[in-house]
Amino acid sequence: MKLLAVDHPLVSHKLTVLRDQQTDSPTFRRLTEELVTLLAYEATREIRVAPRRVQTPVAEAEGVYLSLPRPLVVPILRAGLGMLEGMTRLMPSAEVGFVGMVRNEETLQPTTYAERLPDDLSGRQCYVLDPMLATGGTLAATVRFLVARGADHITCICLLAAPEGLQRMEQLLDDLHVPCTVVVAGVDERLNEKGYIVPGLGDAGDRLYGVVDH
Ligand SMILES: O=P(O)(O)OC[C@H]1O[C@H](OP(=O)(O)OP(=O)(O)O)[C@H](O)[C@@H]1O
Ligand SMILES: O=c1cc[nH]c(=O)[nH]1
Ligand SMILES: [Mg+2]
Numbered sequence: 001m002k003l004l005a006v007d008h009p010l011v012s013h014k015l016t017v018l019r020d021q022q023t024d025s026p027t028f029r030r031l032t033e034e035l036v037t038l039l040a041y042e043a044t045r046e047i048r049v050a051p052r053r054v055q056t057p058v059a060e061a062e063g064v065y066l067s068l069p070r071p072l073v074v075p076i077l078r079a080g081l082g083m084l085e086g087m088t089r090l091m092p093s094a095e096v097g098f099v100g101m102v103r104n105e106e107t108l109q110p111t112t113y114a115e116r117l118p119d120d121l122s123g124r125q126c127y128v129l130d131p132m133l134a135t136g137g138t139l140a141a142t143v144r145f146l147v148a149r150g151a152d153h154i155t156c157i158c159l160l161a162a163p164e165g166l167q168r169m170e171q172l173l174d175d176l177h178v179p180c181t182v183v184v185a186g187v188d189e190r191l192n193e194k195g196y197i198v199p200g201l202g203d204a205g206d207r208l209y210g211v212v213d214h
Contacts, residue, residue: 036086079205083129122150136165140172
């Protein structure tokens with residue numbers, strides 16, 4: 001697994017506003033989208049393209065188009081949904097599949113409650129969206145899910161990761177024979193005793209969409 005922490009002053013600025021507990025939900029949503037677009041620029045560096053000639057008003061030009069099959073973007077519900085628009089704005093031709101997962105706040109184990117993905121992902125590049133990589137259980141389970149269906153190139157885009165979660169992802173995905181990159185805006189200090197990222201930004205889903213009873 002490769003880790004890419006995007007080091008850019010605009011990313012750092014937006015992330016700082018996002019962390020601020022005074023930032024309201026509408027602003028949080030907008031900033032999340034903006035951050036994802038910035039991260040997506042780096043995260044799509046290895047997207048597959050094929051040569052294409054076009055006619056400009058002046059002459060023929062050699063260029064490239066995104067290759068087929070189209071890339072698949074997979075937001076992990078709920079919080080990952082807040083990242084979808086920022087991603088598809090940059091890559092409007094991508095298809096979108098959905099995975100719904102929730103972490104049990106006592107055991108910290110994820111369970112899957114929804115899944116809407118193509119059965120066959122052979123030869124597909126997948127971009128998984130989830131703002132928080134805490135213990136890494138949710139993201140690792142999703143990556144395994146996609147690889148089991150044939151995806152052959154996985155990029156995860158997260159806003160924040162904990163060092164413990166990155167290490168666990170490495171262990172859980174050790175036997176994976178598919179390239180997997182995690183792109184983040186920041187790696188924080190640690191997890192607290194409740195499995196929250198410190199300093200983090202709190203519960204991303206709640207800050208995007210409101211508090212639910214856990
Ligand atoms: O790395 P982990 O320890 O598995 O935790 C991270 C997961 O927790 C959050 O989702 P949550 O379970 O709160 O669901 P939500 O998006 O519906 O709020 C977050 O969006 C990740 O999916
Ligand atoms: O810090 C954390 C950890 C898990 N999920 C979140 O939304 N935030
Ligand atoms: Mg949540």
